[in-house]
Amino acid sequence: MTECTLVFLKPEAILRGLMGKIISRIEWRGLTIAAMKLLQPTRNQAEKIYEVHKGKAFYEPLIEHITSGPILAMVVEGPDAVSILRSMIGKTDPLEAQPGTIRGDFGLNVQKNIVHASDSLENARKEIAILFKPSEILNYQKL
Numbered sequence: 001m002t003e004c005t006l007v008f009l010k011p012e013a014i015l016r017g018l019m020g021k022i023i024s025r026i027e028w029r030g031l032t033i034a035a036m037k038l039l040q041p042t043r044n045q046a047e048k049i050y051e052v053h054k055g056k057a058f059y060e061p062l063i064e065h066i067t068s069g070p071i072l073a074m075v076v077e078g079p080d081a082v083s084i085l086r087s088m089i090g091k092t093d094p095l096e097a098q099p100g101t102i103r104g105d106f107g108l109n110v111q112k113n114i115v116h117a118s119d120s121l122e123n124a125r126k127e128i129a130i131l132f133k134p135s136e137i138l139n140y141q142k143l
Contacts, residue, residue, distance in 0.1 A: 002079055004075055005082045010065070013114045014070045033074050041066055065111055089103055090104045092113060
């Protein structure tokens with residue numbers, strides 16, 4: 001079943017010049033990038049995306065980190081896009097992530113783990129709506 005999910009590269013990915021390498025991995029996997037934009041997320045946007053973690057010790061540092069610089073947000077679609085991307089990014093802690101995953105190859109620590117990807121279809125719909133207007137998401141067929 002074709003699914004849409006949200007993926008964004010965190011500030012350290014942008015500042016380290018890793019956008020192209022990570023985008024290539026998504027495309028090589030056969031997924032379609034239906035929308036993409038570089039933006040400076042607001043505190044309100046970050047709080048909405050990470051509201052499930054509110055009250056946890058890492059919540060404030062996470063919000064501060066995500067809003068500290070630009071992110072590259074993408075709507076990615078394809079068969080089983082949510083589970084495929086979650087597998088591609090690897091475990092939250094880069095030290096536990098397998099080599100070959102995005103976090104395993106590029107992540108620095110739990111907070112600076114390079115990438116966010118929605119963990120369910122329900123969260124993907126919610127998170128996409130926080131960062132994208134429906135008119136910004138394209139529908140096209142890859143060759």
